[in-house]
Amino acid sequence: MKLTALTLPLLLASALPAFAYDPAWPDLSDALYESRTLNDGAPYISIDVPYRTDNDARTQVAAQIAAPDGLLLGSVTLILDENPMPVSAVFTLEQPQPRFFFDVTMRVNGPTPMHVVAETTDGQLFVAEAFVKTSGQGACSAPPGSDLKEALATLGNMTIGIDQMFGTGSGDALSALSLRQHRLDLDISHPSNSGMQMDQITLLFVPMRYVEDVAIDLDGRGYVDLTGSISLSENPRVSLGIPGQSQSVDVTMTDSSGTVTHASKRLTGY
Numbered sequence: 001m002k003l004t005a006l007t008l009p010l011l012l013a014s015a016l017p018a019f020a021y022d023p024a025w026p027d028l029s030d031a032l033y034e035s036r037t038l039n040d041g042a043p044y045i046s047i048d049v050p051y052r053t054d055n056d057a058r059t060q061v062a063a064q065i066a067a068p069d070g071l072l073l074g075s076v077t078l079i080l081d082e083n084p085m086p087v088s089a090v091f092t093l094e095q096p097q098p099r100f101f102f103d104v105t106m107r108v109n110g111p112t113p114m115h116v117v118a119e120t121t122d123g124q125l126f127v128a129e130a131f132v133k134t135s136g137q138g139a140c141s142a143p144p145g146s147d148l149k150e151a152l153a154t155l156g157n158m159t160i161g162i163d164q165m166f167g168t169g170s171g172d173a174l175s176a177l178s179l180r181q182h183r184l185d186l187d188i189s190h191p192s193n194s195g196m197q198m199d200q201i202t203l204l205f206v207p208m209r210y211v212e213d214v215a216i217d218l219d220g221r222g223y224v225d226l227t228g229s230i231s232l233s234e235n236p237r238v239s240l241g242i243p244g245q246s247q248s249v250d251v252t253m254t255d256s257s258g259t260v261t262h263a264s265k266r267l268t269g270y
Contacts, residue, residue: 022081022113022129024081024082024086024113025081025113025115025129028079028081028086029115029127032079032087032117033117033125036125037124037125038117038125038126038127039124039125039126039127040126040127040128041065041116041117041118041126041127041128042128043068044065044066044067044068044118044126044128045063045064045065045116045118045126045127045128046063046064046065046128047061047062047063047114047116047128047129047130048060048061048062048063048064048103049061049062049114049130049132050132051132051133052132052133052134052135053108053132053133053134053135054135055135056107056108056109056110056134056135056136056142057107057142057233057234058105058106058107058233058234059105059106059107059108059132059134059233060103060104060105060106061078061103061104061105061106061114061132062101062102062103062104062239063076063078063101063102063116063128064099064100064101065099065100065101065116065118066098066099067097067098067099067118067120068120068124068126071098071120071121071122071124072096072097072098072120072121073093073096073097073098073099073100073118073119073120073121074092074093074096074119074120074121075090075091075092075093075118075119076090076091076093076100076102076116076117076118076119077089077090077091077115077116077117077118077119078090078102078104078106078114078115078116079114079115079116079117080106080108080109080112080114080231081112081113081114081115082109082110082111082112082113083107083108083109083112083140083231084109084140084194084196084230085229085230085231087229088106088229088231088232089102089104089106089226089227089228089229089231089232090226090227091224091225091226091240092224092225092226092227093223093224094221094222094223094224094225095218095221095222095223095224096121097243099181099241100118100240100241101181101183101239101240101241102238102239102240102241103237103238103239103240104232104236104237104238104239105232105233105236105237106231106232106233106236107140107192107194107230107231107232107233108132108134108231109134109140109141110134110136111131111132111133111134112131112132112134113129113130113131114129114130114131114132115127115128115129116128116129140194140196140197140230140231141194141196141197141198142197148191148199148206151189151190151191151234152191154189155189155190155191155255155259155261156188156189156190156253156255156259156260156261157188157189157261158186158187158188158189158251158253158261158262158263159186159187159263160184160185160186160249160251160263160264160265161184161185161186161187162182162183162184162185162249162265162267163182163183163185164182164183181241181242181243181244182241182242182243182244182246182267183239183240183241183242184216184239184240184241184242184249185237185238185239186214186216186237186238186239186240186251186263187235187236187237188211188214188235188236188237188238188253189235190210190211190234190235190236190253190255191209191234191235192209192210192211192230192232192233192234192235192236193206193207193208193209193210193230194208194210194230195207195208195230196230208230208256209255209256209257210228210229210230210232210255210256211228211232211236211253211255211256212227212228212254212255212256213225213226213227213228213252213253213254214226214228214238214251214252214253214254215251215252215254216240216249216250216251217249217250217251217252218242218243218246218248218249219246219247219248220248220250223242224240226238246267247266247267248264248265248266248267249264249265249267250262250263250264251263251264
């Protein structure tokens with residue numbers, strides 16, 4: 001086939017990995033980070049997401065992040081490039097850490113590249129990318145999965161669970177993330193209305209209402225502050241790695257309508 005100015009871009013795009021051709025990312029990265037350098041995060045960030053989700057409205061997205069030697073993580077941002085609210089979750093570490101783990105249930109509105117951006121406390125940015133295919137449910141506009149009245153009755157209830165985390169590899173930086181840490185599982189009862197869903201009885205759009213902020217304190221001190229979005233699933237589960245010596249967890253959830261709820265747990269035996 002003769003190469004022309006029209007065929008060459010198509011050949012280049014087809015030769016790249018599926019997630020490498022991402023028309024949204026240049027504009028997104030410029031808007032979010034302007035002229036700042038985005039370093040290759042592949043040696044430090046490992047993203048775990050299904051190749052194709054079997055439930056677009058509740059897709060587990062996880063990542064393990066290890067700061068480069070001598071540096072500490074100050075924040076981690078999850079970006080779903082093609083979602084209506086691309087900046088989907090921001091973890092601000094009030095206690096900067098050399099490593100961090102998250103696993104969050106998200107709405108994925110359609111096939112999308114995703115990026116995890118880690119910022120170290122000295123201002124450096126590291127980015128890694130992945131791609132997830134969907135089943136075409138249009139999760140952000142799909143009808144709510146539960147009765148809205150029942151969902152409002154339990155809105156803000158939270159359950160805290162703690163599990164031991166174990167290393168899975170041969171000792172490299174990423175597999176060592178789990179060592180000396182525990183996994184905190186936080187289940188939040190919340191409808192996470194996106195503002196794009198239609199009530200199947202009234203045929204009116206359900207007003208937007210989502211988990212806006214989750215502040216997690218360990219032993220009476222701020223640990224991480226999660227800024228949420230409509231990309232969080234209905235009744236989201238937020239899982240994090242926490243230092244193994246932690247003795248207590250206190251959580252404050254604030255939603256976009258101003259509702260504030262609290263939950264606490266003593267970590268006896270850990």
